[in-house]
Amino acid sequence: MTDDPDPSRDLLDPSDLIGLAAAGWRLGQDRCAGCGGYHRIWGTLRAAGVVGGPGADEAVLAPLLAALLKPADRVFLAGSADPGLLDLVARAAGQIPLTVSVADLCATPLAVIAQLRRQAATSVSTRRLDLADLEDVGQWDLILSHSMLPFVPPTQRLEILVRLRRALAPEGRLVLAARTSANLTATEAALHDQAWTARARKRIADAGVPLPGPAEAFDADLATFAARRQGQLGGFETAEMIARLLEQAGFEVLQSLKSQETTRLLLGGGTHSRQSYVLVARDPSFA
Numbered sequence: 001m002t003d004d005p006d007p008s009r010d011l012l013d014p015s016d017l018i019g020l021a022a023a024g025w026r027l028g029q030d031r032c033a034g035c036g037g038y039h040r041i042w043g044t045l046r047a048a049g050v051v052g053g054p055g056a057d058e059a060v061l062a063p064l065l066a067a068l069l070k071p072a073d074r075v076f077l078a079g080s081a082d083p084g085l086l087d088l089v090a091r092a093a094g095q096i097p098l099t100v101s102v103a104d105l106c107a108t109p110l111a112v113i114a115q116l117r118r119q120a121a122t123s124v125s126t127r128r129l130d131l132a133d134l135e136d137v138g139q140w141d142l143i144l145s146h147s148m149l150p151f152v153p154p155t156q157r158l159e160i161l162v163r164l165r166r167a168l169a170p171e172g173r174l175v176l177a178a179r180t181s182a183n184l185t186a187t188e189a190a191l192h193d194q195a196w197t198a199r200a201r202k203r204i205a206d207a208g209v210p211l212p213g214p215a216e217a218f219d220a221d222l223a224t225f226a227a228r229r230q231g232q233l234g235g236f237e238t239a240e241m242i243a244r245l246l247e248q249a250g251f252e253v254l255q256s257l258k259s260q261e262t263t264r265l266l267l268g269g270g271t272h273s274r275q276s277y278v279l280v281a282r283d284p285s286f287a
């Protein structure tokens with residue numbers, strides 16, 4: 001298995017969401033292991049607007065990144081479901097030359113990124129890595145993490161944040177996007193998977209996004225995705241809870257910016273939504 005671009009295929013354009021979805025499905029067939037097919041279907045969900053990806057926070061992230069990034073900055077993307085986060089950084093940087101390393105637990109998004117058309121100003125490498133094993137020290141001018149933290153078991157979150165702090169260069173910044181939401185009640189939890197899956201299927205159909213493979217196989221991954229999504233809700237009820245965890249990890253929180261509210265999922269009589277925040281932090285011991 002190699003992540004070298006397949007010479008028989010055209011390189012992917014990061015704005016070609018259907019092309020990325022097809023590549024994620026194809027490359028994920030023998031790469032998605034521990035994620036239960038999450039990355040096989042992520043691209044289709046993003047193309048249909050079922051998941052927002054980092055684009056949902058672009059209005060907040062793009063100006064923030066444009067203000068923080070300097071020529072020759074070394075940027076570390078801590079968890080990335082597909083090329084979306086890399087593309088957002090590259091567009092925010094414009095002509096500013098950067099070195100970007102993209103890390104994820106799953107090989108699929110890294111393989112999709114390896115198939116991308118290269119952008120002149122940005123040098124990109126990928127790393128298959130559990131962030132709980134990150135050992136970089138003082139290496140990164142900017143670490144960007146989008147929606148990774150809720151994916152990590154609560155017992156590992158502090159450890160990963162401490163490692164991200166150690167990985168920052170002296171003037172470095174962590175930019176962390178995460179969604180807050182109320183914990184599901186038992187009734188809502190029982191309704192969640194079916195409601196979310198039905199809405200996802202409807203949005204895919206309404207958007208006219210083609211399924212990347214056989215419907216049966218796609219639906220099996222969708223069911224796994226819904227069940228796992230439920231486990232990732234309710235980790236943080238408020239932005240203050242995220243800020244407190246960052247402080248426990250030794251960060252100083254410099255900014256906490258409110259971003260988008262996701263569309264509401266109808267669960268029985270009630271609705272359930274998530275609110276996104278973007279926090280900027282640094283290691284105060286370098287101040």
Ligand SMILES: C[S@@+](CC[C@H](N)C(=O)[O-])C[C@H]1O[C@@H](n2cnc3c(N)ncnc32)[C@H](O)[C@@H]1O
Pocket residue numbers: 035052053054078079080081082084085103104105106109129130131132146147148151152
């Ligand atoms: C919600 S997704 C990221 C979504 C983000 N909006 C994006 O488009 O990249 C979370 C990502 O973090 C990765 N991840 C979760 N735990 C990780 C860990 N311990 N180490 C590295 N990556 C991890 C998952 O594989 C997944 O790709």
